[in-house]
Amino acid sequence: MKALCWYGKNDVRVENVPDPKILNPRDAIIKITTTAICGSDLHLYNGYIPTMEKGDIMGHENMGVVVEVGSEVRKLKVGDRVVVPFTISCGHCFFCQKELWSLCDNSNPNAWMAEKLYGYSPSGLFGFSHMMGGYAGGQAEYLRVPFADVGPIKIPDGMPDEKVLFLSDIFPTGYMAAENCNIQPGDTVAVWGCGPVGQFAIKSAYMLGAERVIAIDQVPERLEMAEREGKAETLDFSDEYIFDKLKEMTGGRGPDSCIEAVGLEAHGTSPDALLDRVKAAAFLATDRPHALRQAITACRKGGTVSIPGVYGAFLDKFPLGAAFNKGLTLKMGQTHMHRYMRPLLARIESGDIDPSFVITHRLKLDDAPKGYETFKHKEDNCIKVVLKP
Amino acid sequence: MCGNSLTGKKGIKKMATRETALAPTAGATGSANRNKEMQRSSASQNVGQTERYVSAIGGGALALYGLTRGSLGGIALALIGGSLVYRGTTGHCNVYEAMGVNTAHEKSGAASVAGNRGIKVEKSVTVNRPAAELYRYWRNFENLPRFMDHLESVRNTSEKRSHWVAKAPAGTTVEWDAEVINEKENELIAWRSLENADVDNAGSVRFQEAPGGRGTEVRVSLEYDPPGGVIGAAIAKLFGEEPNQQVEEDLRRFKQVMEAGERPTTEGQTSGRSATSGK
Numbered sequence: 001m002k003a004l005c006w007y008g009k010n011d012v013r014v015e016n017v018p019d020p021k022i023l024n025p026r027d028a029i030i031k032i033t034t035t036a037i038c039g040s041d042l043h044l045y046n047g048y049i050p051t052m053e054k055g056d057i058m059g060h061e062n063m064g065v066v067v068e069v070g071s072e073v074r075k076l077k078v079g080d081r082v083v084v085p086f087t088i089s090c091g092h093c094f095f096c097q098k099e100l101w102s103l104c105d106n107s108n109p110n111a112w113m114a115e116k117l118y119g120y121s122p123s124g125l126f127g128f129s130h131m132m133g134g135y136a137g138g139q140a141e142y143l144r145v146p147f148a149d150v151g152p153i154k155i156p157d158g159m160p161d162e163k164v165l166f167l168s169d170i171f172p173t174g175y176m177a178a179e180n181c182n183i184q185p186g187d188t189v190a191v192w193g194c195g196p197v198g199q200f201a202i203k204s205a206y207m208l209g210a211e212r213v214i215a216i217d218q219v220p221e222r223l224e225m226a227e228r229e230g231k232a233e234t235l236d237f238s239d240e241y242i243f244d245k246l247k248e249m250t251g252g253r254g255p256d257s258c259i260e261a262v263g264l265e266a267h268g269t270s271p272d273a274l275l276d277r278v279k280a281a282a283f284l285a286t287d288r289p290h291a292l293r294q295a296i297t298a299c300r301k302g303g304t305v306s307i308p309g310v311y312g313a314f315l316d317k318f319p320l321g322a323a324f325n326k327g328l329t330l331k332m333g334q335t336h337m338h339r340y341m342r343p344l345l346a347r348i349e350s351g352d353i354d355p356s357f358v359i360t361h362r363l364k365l366d367d368a369p370k371g372y373e374t375f376k377h378k379e380d381n382c383i384k385v386v387l388k389p
Numbered sequence: 390m391c392g393n394s395l396t397g398k399k400g401i402k403k404m405a406t407r408e409t410a411l412a413p414t415a416g417a418t419g420s421a422n423r424n425k426e427m428q429r430s431s432a433s434q435n436v437g438q439t440e441r442y443v444s445a446i447g448g449g450a451l452a453l454y455g456l457t458r459g460s461l462g463g464i465a466l467a468l469i470g471g472s473l474v475y476r477g478t479t480g481h482c483n484v485y486e487a488m489g490v491n492t493a494h495e496k497s498g499a500a501s502v503a504g505n506r507g508i509k510v511e512k513s514v515t516v517n518r519p520a521a522e523l524y525r526y527w528r529n530f531e532n533l534p535r536f537m538d539h540l541e542s543v544r545n546t547s548e549k550r551s552h553w554v555a556k557a558p559a560g561t562t563v564e565w566d567a568e569v570i571n572e573k574e575n576e577l578i579a580w581r582s583l584e585n586a587d588v589d590n591a592g593s594v595r596f597q598e599a600p601g602g603r604g605t606e607v608r609v610s611l612e613y614d615p616p617g618g619v620i621g622a623a624i625a626k627l628f629g630e631e632p633n634q635q636v637e638e639d640l641r642r643f644k645q646v647m648e649a650g651e652r653p654t655t656e657g658q659t660s661g662r663s664a665t666s667g668k
Binding site for chain 1: 515517603604634637638641644645648649650651652653654655656657658659660661662663
């Protein structure tokens with residue numbers, strides 16, 4: 001089959017690779033019908049994620065049709081149309097049973113690697129480095145899905161791929177970010193980062209009862225989308241003094257909660273790599289860690305800072321004093337996908353939301369390398385790329 | 390743990406015939422204080438008499454075996470063998486010195502593995518299943534190779550006895566018979582190898598209900614006496630057979646098998662590393 005493989009920084013290629021096989025009784029194989037490039041794939045593309053190996057197949061926003069099931073798969077059958085969550089969960093461990101799906105104990109075959117860095121390992125992920133399991137991703141013609149009865153949800157016929165594809169990651173991720181804000185009537189929610197996750201966080205904040213949503217970014221077309229689609233008020237990060245502006249806009253109180261949907265491109269596993277990256281981050285003084293610091297400073301007393309943005313390792317100059325003395329709540333983590341997929345599918349079915357609004361580019365899988373370049377450089381007003389095998 | 394022998398069947402099996410027996414109940418060596426005292430004694434000789442003998446003969450065989458292999462691994466073996474011969478003839482071991490270990494004053498025929506001579510590993514894991522189920526699975530020793538990767542097979546030979554075959558380096562195996570020496574239904578299983586084992590070893594596993602419905606805490610204690618004592622484990626490390634890590638991974642796999650019904654894997658999956666053509 002054809003698959004998009006990682007070979008190094010800024011080097012991804014479509015290769016002919018063997019078709020995936022059932023390796024465990026609870027596996028299924030799906031034929032990919034639509035997949036997408038995620039903002040976090042750019043971390044891999046930019047070479048920030050360690051424990052990637054040449055030839056790794058990328059892609060964790062996947063959907064398709066079941067073509068084969070293992071002997072222990074009960075709920076799925078050949079021909080079912082499914083969306084596959086980016087996290088892999090066994091369904092039986094303490095964490096799965098507590099609905100903390102992205103913390104599954106049993107799905108990361110390389111748990112020891114993550115334990116070295118985090119103490120304990122999160123769940124395995126598709127196409128996201130060996131530390132997270134080393135599972136082949138779905139930017140390919142076929143995908144092997146472990147624990148297939150737990151993750152994938154069936155999609156009714158007649159529902160177009162593009163409407164449901166983002167149930168695989170970014171819609172639930174934006175939704176959980178908003179849910180973590182514990183939004184109360186009258187609340188103002190500020191969202192840093194108007195990429196796809198930010199866009200869904202904006203929509204979700206309104207779905208969860210926010211009074212106002214203020215979106216912050218510096219890319220004009222992303223702010224425009226936040227305004228047009230998300231009905232958010234917008235602030236341009238590059239030319240406005242955000243803290244003062246937010247304070248002003250909220251009558252001097254500050255936003256009740258802040259969502260940091262930017263993330264940090266400073267990841268690492270080995271201590272020396274970590275140190276390097278921490279140093280790099282400090283010297284670069286990019287606006288990215290700045291977004292989190294700003295969110296913590298801007299948040300009103302007793303408010304919540306919710307972090308869907310991906311962080312990998314250590315953070316320099318984290319304003320814990322501000323968080324402590326203002327009594328903030330910090331919520332974060334990979335999305336507990338299975339909590340949200342079915343309820344959000346229902347919201348899509350009922351017409352509350354059509355997630356396809358984020359799509360700006362539709363490419364063939366063959367053109368995926370070009371898609372990465374376009375997305376990385378935000379060329380051609382690129383916000384979201386979907387791929388068709 | 391059971392089976393970290395470098396020597397294997399065709400190697401220097403006699404090395405494994407110890408003059409000491411293992412603790413009758415695993416986890417009861419209790420010789421830490423004695424060993425501390427030992428460490429303060431003679432700086433030049435820090436290897437016990439029997440161990441010197443074993444080191445010299447075993448080291449010679451290892452060196453010979455290593456040299457005949459001719460590979461990089463073989464050379465490493467030969468070097469290790471050479472150092473064993475040295476420690477055997479001089480009674481001094483640099484590795485022991487570095488590790489602060491002294492076995493020169495060991496008592497022959499002691500009832501347990503001298504603390505620093507044997508390798509002891511204790512690990513625990515919480516499994517989200519009832520103790521009774523875990524106990525039943527473990528008590529059938531034939532299940533153990535499903536999660537203990539260094540075991541090739543275990544065959545139950547009677548209610549209390551079983552025959553174990555473990556993988557050793559260079560494609561060889563080590564074997565022993567074991568017997569259950571203590572058991573309490575749904576709570577405890579303890580076993581030990583019988584005489585003439587390639588590797589003397591003992592183990593126990595305890596199952597205890599975790600608080601608040603968190604499943605069962607499983608505590609494993611394994612003790613084994615690899616050829617060459619502590620140095621054997623040091624050698625074993627060269628082969629990635631670090632006992633602590635190995636037992637931890639064994640327990641992780643036990644949890645995976647009991648909770649998820651299978652071990653997660655990517656072994657044999659597709660990737661661009663097996664790409665047939667570029668684009």
